[in-house]
Amino acid sequence: FRSYHVSMSVFNNWSHDAVAGGPSASAWGRAHVSGSVNVNSNLEFKNFWRVDLNVQAKPETMDRSGTRGGPLMVDPRSMEARIHLRTDRRNALSLEPNVSVRRGALGSGNDFRTSLQVNYRPSARIEIEVEPRYSHGTLGAQYVGTSSVLPDPDTFNKRFLFGEVVRNELSFPTRINATFSPALSFQLYAQPLLSSGDYSNFKQLAAPASYAFTRFGEGSATNTGSTVRCEGGRTCVDASNVRHFDFDGNGTSDYAVSELDFNVRSLIGNAVFRWEYRPGSTLFLVWQRQQRSYEVLGDFSARRDWSALMRAPTDNTFLVKMSYWLPL
Numbered sequence: 669f670r671s672y673h674v675s676m677s678v679f680n681n682w683s684h685d686a687v688a689g690g691p692s693a694s695a696w697g698r699a700h701v702s703g704s705v706n707v708n709s710n711l712e713f714k715n716f717w718r719v720d721l722n723v724q725a726k727p728e729t730m731d732r733s734g735t736r737g738g739p740l741m742v743d744p745r746s747m748e749a750r751i752h753l754r755t756d757r758r759n760a761l762s763l764e765p766n767v768s769v770r771r772g773a774l775g776s777g778n779d780f781r782t783s784l785q786v787n788y789r790p791s792a793r794i795e796i797e798v799e800p801r802y803s804h805g806t807l808g809a810q811y812v813g814t815s816s817v818l819p820d821p822d823t824f825n826k827r828f829l830f831g832e833v834v835r836n837e838l839s840f841p842t843r844i845n846a847t848f849s850p851a852l853s854f855q856l857y858a859q860p861l862l863s864s865g866d867y868s869n870f871k872q873l874a875a876p877a878s879y880a881f882t883r884f885g886e887g888s889a890t891n892t893g894s895t896v897r898c899e900g901g902r903t904c905v906d907a908s909n910v911r912h913f914d915f916d917g918n919g920t921s922d923y924a925v926s927e928l929d930f931n932v933r934s935l936i937g938n939a940v941f942r943w944e945y946r947p948g949s950t951l952f953l954v955w956q957r958q959q960r961s962y963e964v965l966g967d968f969s970a971r972r973d974w975s976a977l978m979r980a981p982t983d984n985t986f987l988v989k990m991s992y993w994l995p996l
Contacts, residue, residue, distance in 0.1 A: 669712060669714070670714050670716070671712045672709070672710065672711045673710045674707075674708070674710075675706075675707075675708050676705070676707050676708075677705075677706045677708075678703075678704075678705050678706075679702075679704050679706075680702070680703035680727075681700075681701050681702040682696065682699040682701065683701055684699070685698060685699040686699035697730075698730055698740060698877060699730070700727070700728075700729045701729055701730055701731075702729055703726060703727050703729055704724050704726045704727075705726075705727075706723070706724045707722070708721070709721045709722075716756040716758065717753070717756060718753070718754040719751070719752070719753055719754075720750075720752040720753075720754075721749075721750070721752075722748075722749070722750045722751075723747075723749050723750075724748045725746075725748075726745055726747075726748075727745050728744055728745045729742075729743045730742065730743065731743040735811065735814070735873065736811055736828075738814060738823070738824070738828050738873075739823060739828075739873070739877065740876055740877045741828075741873060741876070741877065741878065742774075742878055742879040744772055744776040744808075744879055745773045746770055746771060746772040746776065747770070748769065748770040749768065749770075750766070751767055752764065753765050753766075757787070761786075761787070761788050761789075763784065763785070763787075764784070764786075764787075765782075765783070765784050766782065766784075767781070767782045768780075768781045768782075769781075770805075772808065774808070774879050775808045776807075776808040776879070777805065777808045778806050779804070780803065780804050780805065781801075781805075782801070782802055783800065783801040784799065784800055785797065785798075785799040786799070793848065794844075794846045794847075795843075795844070795845045795846075796842075796843070796844050797841075797844075798840065798841070798843075799840075799841050800839075800840050801838070801840075801841070803836070804834075804835070806832065806833065806834050807835070808832055809831075809832070809881070810830060810833045810867070811828075811829075812829040812830055812867075812925060812928065813829050813925050814826055814828055814829070815829065815915070815922070815923040817915065817923050818915045818922055820872070822874065822875055823873055823874075823875065823876060824876070827915065827923075828872055828873040829871070830872065831870045831871070831928065832868055832869040833866065833867055835863070835864065835865050835866075836862075836863070836864050837861070837863040838861070838862045838863075838968075838970055839859060839861040840859065841858075841859045842856075842857070842859070843856065850944075851944040852942070852943055852944075853941075853942045854939070854940070854942075855940045856940075857939075858935070858936070859935070859936050859937065860933075860935045860974075861932070861934045862931075862932075862933050862970060862974065863930075863931070863932045864931045864932075864965070864966060864967060864968040864973070865928070865929060865966060866929055866966035866967060867929055867966065868886070869883065870883070870884045870903045870911075870913070871883040872884075884901065884902040884903040884913060884914075885900070885901035885902055886900075886901045886903060886904065887901025887903065887914075888900055889904040889905060889906040889912060895920060895921070896910075896912050896920075896921040897914075897919045897920055897921070898912055898919060898921065899919065902914040902917060905927050909926065909927040909964050910924050910925070910926060910927060911924065911925050911926070911927050911928070929964050929965060930964060930965075930966065931961075931962070931964075931965045931966070931967075931973060931976075932960070932961070932962055933959075933961040933962075933973050933976055933977035933980060934958075934959065934977070935957065935958070935960075936957070936958055937957045937958075938957070939954070940952060940954050941953040947993070948993030949990075949991055949993045950991050951989070952988070952990070953987075953988060954985075954988075954989070955984070955985070955987075956983075956986075956987070957982065957983070957984050957985075958982070958983045959977060959978075959983075960980055960981070961976045961977055961979070961980035961981075963976070
């Protein structure tokens with residue numbers, strides 16, 4: 669090795685409730701709001717390649733914001749590992765692959781993320797950087813809403829609703845820097861992004877300070893006059909993309925929210941041309957572009973979503989800025 673570094677750190681945070689009203693084991697447990705054990709290693713080989721390894725373990729803690737102002741709920745323990753490789757940056761072509769994996773207990777969710785940063789310098793004046801990124805993750809309890817209809821005495825006469833989410837995201841940041849002369853340069857940045865979220869398995873918190881839920885089976889919506897009924901389940905989506913919840917199981921909707929599935933496609937980019945036409949005086953020509961498309965679908969299809977992004981409404985902005993230096 670040219671160099672190496674290994675470290676371990678431990679972090680925990682408790683709220684003041686740990687000692688309020690007299691300390692106890694249960695009080696410390698309810699007051700434990702965050703914590704982690706981290707092991708990090710950074711290795712640089714003699715050929716200037718580098719490897720970073722990170723492992724993080726999080727204990728079970730209490731989530732104070734998961735119910736958005738309601739009771740505490742458990743944030744289950746999780747494990748995460750990441751490996752990042754970097755080749756010799758002195759070369760014209762260098763690569764930086766990165767992979768991370770996270771696993772949560774009690775069905776709280778898993779994550780997989782990967783990226784590959786490619787740096788290419790065909791000459792001393794031009795640098796090109798592209799970094800395709802992909803992530804896939806599940807979340808076991810994403811907050812949906814709070815209802816006071818048919819109060820539940822087990823959760824302080826309210827119902828705190830959650831859903832499980834499957835998320836996919838693909839992005840492709842790109843940067844180009846070109847310097848033609850000390851007085852003339854060009855910069856380009858663009859980032860297309862495709863993201864989706866699919867909600868399912870809706871449920872409500874069963875008890876404070878827990879990760880226990882009462883589940884709602886998925887049904888189909890039917891209209892009876894102005895009333896929506898969920899047939900075959902206690903939650904359903906109507907033709908207007910409104911999700912209904914039947915708390916007492918009589919088939920009639922008791923609470924409704926807009927359907928939460930989403931597909932977001934966006935493209936942001938800007939290009940800047942700089943010309944220092946005389947010492948201290950500069951002319952900038954700027955082009956900014958934005959595109960965005962949104963649909964209530966939930967499933968991920970890179971080809972379909974890219975096609976929808978290219979058809980999305982576009983905002984183009986052109987700017988001209990000129991400065992002139994006045995010698996005194």
